[in-house]
Amino acid sequence: MTEMFVSLGTWNWLIFGFVLMGLEVFAPGIFLFWLGLAALLVGMLSFVVQPSWQAQLVMFAVFAAAAVPIWLRLARNKADTNASPYLNKRADALLGREFTLEKPIIDGSGTVRLGDTVWRVAGPDTPAGTKVKVVQVDGANLTVAAA
Numbered sequence: 001m002t003e004m005f006v007s008l009g010t011w012n013w014l015i016f017g018f019v020l021m022g023l024e025v026f027a028p029g030i031f032l033f034w035l036g037l038a039a040l041l042v043g044m045l046s047f048v049v050q051p052s053w054q055a056q057l058v059m060f061a062v063f064a065a066a067a068v069p070i071w072l073r074l075a076r077n078k079a080d081t082n083a084s085p086y087l088n089k090r091a092d093a094l095l096g097r098e099f100t101l102e103k104p105i106i107d108g109s110g111t112v113r114l115g116d117t118v119w120r121v122a123g124p125d126t127p128a129g130t131k132v133k134v135v136q137v138d139g140a141n142l143t144v145a146a147a
Contacts (some may be wrong), residue, residue, distance in 0.1 A: 021037070034068070037063075096133065105123050131146075
């Protein structure tokens with residue numbers, strides 16, 4: 001076992017790094033990528049400095065441990081920039097907005113056109129063409145009041 005560690009060289013670390021990065025394709029989750037990057041760093045440093053196998057293992061452990069907080073910071077920043085509060089809640093984005101009635105509200109039911117979509121609205125009887133404000137959202141039904 002010691003002979004295997006003694007024989008650790010620059011090329012072994014580089015190959016190990018590329019193998020780990022390649023395995024990331026089959027087991028996605030970004031974890032193996034960072035371990036592969038740590039192995040590549042050890043391999044590149046081994047070209048410049050000729051460390052012992054113990055130092056190489058310590059460098060790999062340090063680089064791998066440092067990769068975790070870096071990855072968490074990058075993942076957190078990415079999640080914040082891509083956050084969309086109304087994803088899968090399209091109707092909630094309409095709350096408080098004003099629209100013009102397409103069809104009058106008769107017996108508590110009418111419609112509003114938003115782009116190419118027609119929404120059912122509920123509220124007091126109101127003629128077509130009147131401005132209304134969305135005051136409540138219930139699934140695909142909007143409750144409106146006079147604006």
